[in-house]
Each structure stands twice: as C-alpha cells, then as structure tokens.
Amino acid sequence: MKKNFSFHLYAMITIACWSLAFVLSRLVMREISSESLGFLRYLIASLVLLCLIPFLQLRKVDCKDLGLIFLTGATGFFLYMIAFNKGVKEVNAATSSVIIATVPMITALLSRFTYKEKLTMMQWFATGVSFIGVEIITVFSEGFTISNGLNWLFLAAILLAFYNLLQKKLLKKYSAIQSTMMSIFSGTMMLAIFLPKTNNEVPALTLHSILLILIKGIFSSAVAYFSWTKAFEVAENAASVSNYTYITPLLTTVLGLAIAKESLNLSTVFGGLIILSGFLLFNSGQLFSKKVEIRRLKMEELEEAARVIRESFATVADEFGLTCDNCPTNGAFTEAKHLRSDLENGNQLFGVFLGRKMIGFFELVYKENQQATLEKVVIIPVERGNKYGEFILNNARRIAQNDQMKQINIGIIKENNRLKEWYQRNGYQIVCSENFSHLPFEVLYLQLDIIEEIDNGQAECGQSN
DSSP: OOOOTTHHHHHHHHHHHHHHHHHHHHHHTTTSOHHHHHHHHHHHHHHHHHHHGGGSOOOOOOGGGHHHHHHHHIIIIIHHHHHHHHHHHHSOHHHHHHHHTTHHHHHHHHHHHHSOOOOOHHHHHHHHHHHHHHHHHHHHHHTTSOOHHHHHHHHHHHHHHHHHHHHHHHTTTSOHHHHHHHHHHHHHHHHGGGHHHHHHHGGGOOHHHHHHHHHHHIIIIIIHHHHHHHHHHHSSOHHHHHGGGGGHHHHHHHHHHHHSOOOOOHHHHHHHHHHHHHHHHHTTTTSSOEEEEEEEOOGGGHHHHHHHHHHHHHHHHHHTTOOTTTOTTSGGGOOHHHHHHHHHTTOEEEEEEETTEEEEEEEEEEETTTEEEEEEEEEOGGGTTSSHHHHHHHHHHHHHHHTTOOEEEEEEETTOHHHHHHHHHTTOEEEEEEEOTTOSSEEEEEEEEOOSOOOOSOOEEOOOO
16 A cells, blocks of 8 residues: 555644643633633634535534534533643643543543453553553652642543543544534533633733634644544554654643743653553554455354444445335345355455454455456444555455456445545546436446556555554
C-alpha cells in the first residue's frame, strides 16, 4: 500500500491544540467560571463546525440514534468539560495532562467489562504500573488526601472513557467526523444551561481572556477534532496516529512552563514517567506494525465469516433502507449456508485477519474470458479507516493476476457515491449501470484492468485502537 505521511502534520496540529488547552484553561479561569468557559468553548467550536457542513458528506441522522447522540454529548462534552475545567483550575497543566492521558487505558479496561474484550497479562501488569504512577503524583503532591482538583480530573478521564465506548456504536453507522460533530452539538446544547451565568461573566472579561477563549474554541476544539479525524483518514494505520497522544504530557509541560510560568514538581515528573511507561507496556502490541493476513477460508470458518459480512453490510442496509423483504440477497442477511454454497460452487472465499481476529472478507468469482468478479468486499466498522480496504483490493488484484485473470469487475449501489469514489481512487473505472426487478436500487458496474506491475508482498498494517 502506498504510504501517506501527511497524517504526521494533522496529528501534530491536534496534539499542539490539545496541549495548549490545558494551559489556556488555567489562565482564562482567573476571570471566568469553569461552566461558562465550557459553554463558550463549544459554542465557538459548534459555529466553526457548522461552517464545514456544506463541504462534508454527511448522512441523514436516524431518529433512533438521538438518545445515543445526546448520551455521547453528555459524557464527552457536557459533564466532561465541567469536570475537566474544575480540575485544571486547581491542578497544574502538566499533572492534568498526565491524568487525562490515562483515558485510553481506562477505555480498554471498561471495554473488558462492557464489550467483553480480553486483556493480556501484560496489560493488567501495565495497569498496575500506571496506578503506581498515579499514587506517586497523588501522595507526594497532596499527602494522603486527594485534592478536589485531582478528583475532578479522574472523573473527567472516566467520563471521556465512557464517551469513547459510546462512540464505537455511532461509528458503526456514521463517519468519525459526523459522529464527533453530532456529539459536540448535543453537548453544547446541554452546556447552554449556563447561558445566564455566562452573560453575567462575559462583560467583565479582558480582551486577553476573550482572545484565549476564541483560541480554545477554534483551535483546541474545532480544528483539533477535525485534524484528528483527518489524521486517521489518511494514515496507514490507527496506531500510527494514536501513539501521538503520548506526546501530550510532555508538550503540555513545556507550554505550562513557557506560557503560564508554572513550576514543575518532582512527583509529576517521576509519577508521569511511570504512568507513561505503563501506557507503553499496555499498548506494546499496538506500537509496532502488525501484519494483516489474508487467507482462504475453511468450511469451519464460514459461520464467523457470515457474521463479519452481516456486521459490515448492516451500515449499508440501514443507509439505503434495505430489508430482508425488499433485498434478501444483500450482505446484511448473509448466512453461513450461503457461503458454503459459494464455496461448493468453486468461488474463492478469503478472510482478512488481524492476529487471530477476522476483520474482513472478500470473494472472487472467476468467469469466462479471464474475467473475475469481486464480491462482498467488507471490513468491520470498528476497523475502518486503517487502509484495510485498499489492502483487500491490492491482494485481490494480485490473486486474480496470479490466476491469469485480465479484469476484475464489481457491482455496487449506484447511489453510494462515497463507495463509488473510493473504487475510482483505487483504479476502477465506471462501465455501466443497470436496473433489476428484484433489487430496490440501480446497480453500478466498475472494472479494473489488471496490469503486470503490482506491489509485491503483503502490506504491514497497525492494529486499531
């Protein structure tokens, strides 16, 4: 796969903006309450993001998802922002950033109990190491009495972890930028309860504080979230981006010393280093590239393959209103018996594996005149955005070429412009479209001419967080 290194710029922009937020929050809250600051920050961010809507491909919001959207807004922006600002007001920026940096680990621990995701012995050990680091910061900074500031920051970290878990459900249906925008909008609506308080406090603000609030709203919120999403979109794998979060405490410390003239105590240094060591141990399996394997499926693996296909096609079925009644052949309704029939008919079924986990599927059907048809190309929603789709297309092309095929054909829903553009970016050309009496949509056919010179070897991909 062709690597795109522009994600480094997007990730660094995000980390710089987020690190700045820790420092600016402490400065601004000398003149304004934490509640008013939270409301103003995300009101500004919402206005900026609203201006981006005409340039984004957003899907219609399903009314059934409104409850989940408001829940993400409450945990990730309303309650989190109150807890975060109250904590940062009492604790220096460096310590605050270290506590908030525990969010990925807390998220993984909560996933163990909510999604039954297993943790390795190394991850449990790493959790203990990080807990020791937290204790060092707590005990040596405050004695054996935990300060209110640290309490608020721990609460903020837990709230953000719950937000991450809830976002996983939204990401099965909506793009990352859309789900984030919806959560910000709903969170801002809740923060509006502080509008009367904000109206009383804003007139007393100095021009300097107003400028800092604008920076937080525009850069630490709108620009940061958009850049973070773009980084995941163009990166080779998710781990390449997420590892940048380890820079946040260091950069926050530097900015705190330079801008706010904060002092740095040894407990934060040693405790922070121990916590970061725990993070590195916890994510040791994600810090290095991991080979994603494609192999032919065996009969006993077809049940799992059918589940992967159904989960992946569910987002398409929901978007275009496909049901078992109006489109029973859609992948959202695939059963293992259908795949067994395909296998018995000589079709080639392939699974995409990340470690032992099947995360994708595709099928090749060979026809006359050295023509191949590519079917059921899927990656489960939680692993999308890691370039695994391109990985499938490259390998499907390689396999077809090795089997002396000259062209690969594929049919998709004509109205699915996002998918059409994706295939075109990967070399497929539109051939024609056709209506069928048994399908509730028009089928668009695309074709790829197989060339002799293609990439060799399987691509190295990172594991998604």
